[in-house]
Each structure stands twice: as C-alpha cells, then as structure tokens.
Amino acid sequence: MPDDLPNAVYSANSLFMSRASDTAYEKIRSFILYGEARPGMQLTEERLSEIAGVSRTPVRDAVQRLENEMLLVRSASKRLSVADWSDDEIDEMFALRAMLECHAAERAAQRMDGGGLARLREVNGLLTAAVDRAMPDVGTFLEANRQFHDLILEYAQSPRLSKLLPALVEQPVVRRTANQYSGEDLIQSAKDHDELIAAFAARDQDWAGAVMTSHIRRAFHSFSLATRDSDAA
Amino acid sequence: MPDDLPNAVYSANSLFMSRASDTAYEKIRSFILYGEARPGMQLTEERLSEIAGVSRTPVRDAVQRLENEMLLVRSASKRLSVADWSDDEIDEMFALRAMLECHAAERAAQRMDGGGLARLREVNGLLTAAVDRAMPDVGTFLEANRQFHDLILEYAQSPRLSKLLPALVEQPVVRRTANQYSGEDLIQSAKDHDELIAAFAARDQDWAGAVMTSHIRRAFHSFSLATRDSDAA
C-alpha cells in the first residue's frame, strides 16, 4: 500500500534509498503511518521482514530507528508493538516540538541569508497557491509545509536539532487529522510563514521564535479540537 | 580499561546488561568517553568488535545507538569515526539541555509527591556531604547528581523526554572537565538542588523551571571558563 501514496507523505531524509535497511525503514514506517497497522498491534521481526521483503538483519536496523522515533515500542520481554500514545504524550510531543522549532527559528534568524529567504519565499508561494482556493490541495500543502520547516532547520545549522526534531514532526496522529484542518487553518499557516520570513529578513530572532511558537501551538489547538471533540462525541 | 572505573561514570540506563549488544554499547561508550579514543579518530566495526569482545552483529546495534547520541559519526561513505564537536555544537548542546531539563522540572513540579521529595532530599544529602568539605569527592558528587536529575526525569513522566535527554547529559566534554569545577561550583549545585526541592514542595512549576534553567546555564558557564580559557592560553 505505500507505493500508492504521493511522495509528500514520506520522510524528508533520503529520497533515494539503496540499502535494504532503508527500504525496510520506509516500508515499515508506511505500514505504521498509512498502512493497516493499529496502535498496540503486536508484531514480530519475521512479520516485518515479510512486509519489507528483506531479511531480519536490515529489519532489525530499521526497527531500532523506529523505536527511537517511538513509532514502535518494545515490551519488557523484547516483543514489538505499534506505539499507542496517550493524550498526555501527544500534548507533550507538541510542547517539545514547539520548544525545539522555536529554537530552530531563533538560530535560523541569526544565520539567514538572501538565498535562504528566496527559497523560503518560493516554497511558501507554492504552499499559498495550494491553500488559497475553494478546494485546498492538502497534499501539496503538506509537502510544501515540510520543505519550509526543513529549510529553517537547515539554516539553524544544528546537527543535534536536525536529529531530534524529525522524530517529533510527522506522526500518525498529526497525519491522520491533516485532512480535517479547516481551510482557515491552512491559510493562517501560510500567513505565519510569511511573518516568519519577515522576521528572518529582519534577523530578529525573538520575533521569529515567537511566531514559530504560536504557529506550532495553534496547530496543536486545531488538532485537539479536530480529534478530542470528535472522540468525545 | 572500562572495568577499572567506578560505576558513577556509566550510563544511568541499565545496571545489569546481559545482552552482547549492551555490553558492546557500554564498552564502546567507555572507550570513547574514558578510553583512548580521540575526536575524529577513525574506527571500523571489526576494530570495535575486538574492543567489545563480541561479533559485528551486536556491535552494529551498539554503533547505531551511539550514532543517535552523536558520539560516533558516519561519513558519507559510511565510515565510522569518533565525533568531534565544534564550540558552537557544544553551546547548542547546553542550550537544548537547558530547555529540556527546564521542561522536565516543570512537569515534575506538577507531579511531585511526598515519596519523590523524600528521595530527592536523600540523594541531595549524599551530594551535599560529598562536596561540603575541604577535598570534594567528585565521583560521589557526579553519581548523586545523576541520580537527582534522573529522579526529576522520572517524575516528569514523559517517555519522550526520557529518550531525548540522556543523549545530552553525560558527554565527553562535560566529563573531561568535571574535575576542574571549583568547590564553589559544586556547593552551588547542591544549593540549586535544595531550591529545586523547595519549588517542587510548593508545586510551583515556574519556580522549578527557572531554577533548573539557571542551574544548567551556570554549569555551562563554569564549563566554558574551565575549557575555552585554558585552550586559549
């Protein structure tokens, strides 16, 4: 099933994945995020090697990566299962993400240059075009949004942030509700990005950080409304 | 060489390590942090399997973990080397650690209970005793300090924080200069902990977070003085 999806849904990391452990990673990840995996579902390494089409050795590599991203969890007896997050953990994820992305924006503001601004404007142009119409193109929005944030991460020039943040961004809960975001939400995102670009252009790190924080926290708020309310109903 | 060291220097995670990949992890980690490894030094998986005394399979497991902690780095051609951090990266590490430990303290303040306070007081009693004398016992200080912060992390009740923070705490640069901290620094640390306990007892998350932030940032400042100045000389 992962082959049918647009590239947008894939991780930003590596577009070309030659090694078997990478294909295993992508396949298993898609299985969890967009496939028939369900939270709490038990899995075996052998089952996963069938899914990935490679032997257990590269699968174990991939599994360890996914454990680090907390998409998979191991029980005390080393058995694998798909992660199942509590509301508190999801809140926490957004809180951490807000902190780290704010920090990334602050650093990026200090290091931004003309080329970076041009690229940010270009990407956000695509994003704006995708949402500024009657029927928003959510797929394009998500892809452009990812590129925008990746660009900021790039200009933050912090290997450590680059390692920590991706595990917090594209997550099942986020993805599952992406289509529920209202057109207003999407348009506001584009405006946030415009303001971020302005802050970068001014090299004002506090401004950039503040915009980013509210950007993420508003996304969290929209997400909460979209899911928790419908769950309660 | 790792066998000669006190337990204090080991990672907090698992005291008993039965699996070969765990022993490999510990041995290689000690080799990097306290052994003859040098920043930038090239390594091969085979060399590491000699050091660890196990085959390459568990070594590769351990290596992946150490890559995540950024103690090991892979070049574009997949060759391994010991990480070599720039000053900017070290600054960044402290900044991130300060943010995350502050957040942990805030969460812990909301979730603290009598038992936790008692344990914190006990550990900090040991710590205070170790530093409140003419010749501070740095080893005991470090161990008690680690326990204290681990306890806070435990009460923060955030699996994600528990995964992210440890990779930021005990690092070569920190460890290498631990003995250079002045007696004043150590005593001030004990006082910070006392104030943290007070903030927890009051369940005042802002207070706890602020104390923690200044606690970490002072450590950073002491570290910078101890290293950068001597380097410059």
Add this chain to the structure above:
DNA sequence: TCTCCTTCTATTGTATACAATTGCTCTGCG
C-alpha cells in the same frame, strides 16, 4: 479446581559467511 512445574514453541539475539560497495594503489597514457 487450582497451582506449580515441566516441556515445548515462538521469538529474539548472536555469529559467521558472503555480497556489495568504497577507497586505494599502481600502472599506463597524455
């Protein structure tokens, strides 16, 4: 019928052999 123990099975962990890739050296040509 419940509990404890034993046995068996499923699953994970490790070693080893081999494949694929990368870097290096040495040669031949310009």
Add this chain to the structure above:
DNA sequence: CGCAGAGCAATTGTATACAATAGAAGGAGA
C-alpha cells in the same frame, strides 16, 4: 609530471543458521 582508469584491498551491508530466552500449554499433585 599529472591524471584517469583498472584492479585490488578494506570495509560495510545482508542473509542465514543457530543459540538463548521468554510465553504458552499441558500434566501431576494437593
């Protein structure tokens, strides 16, 4: 003398077989 390419050596990546371990099932005794 410099450089490009071929072959070789070193290193990483993958598959498979086997070992160790945890869970489950079944049976004996109270």
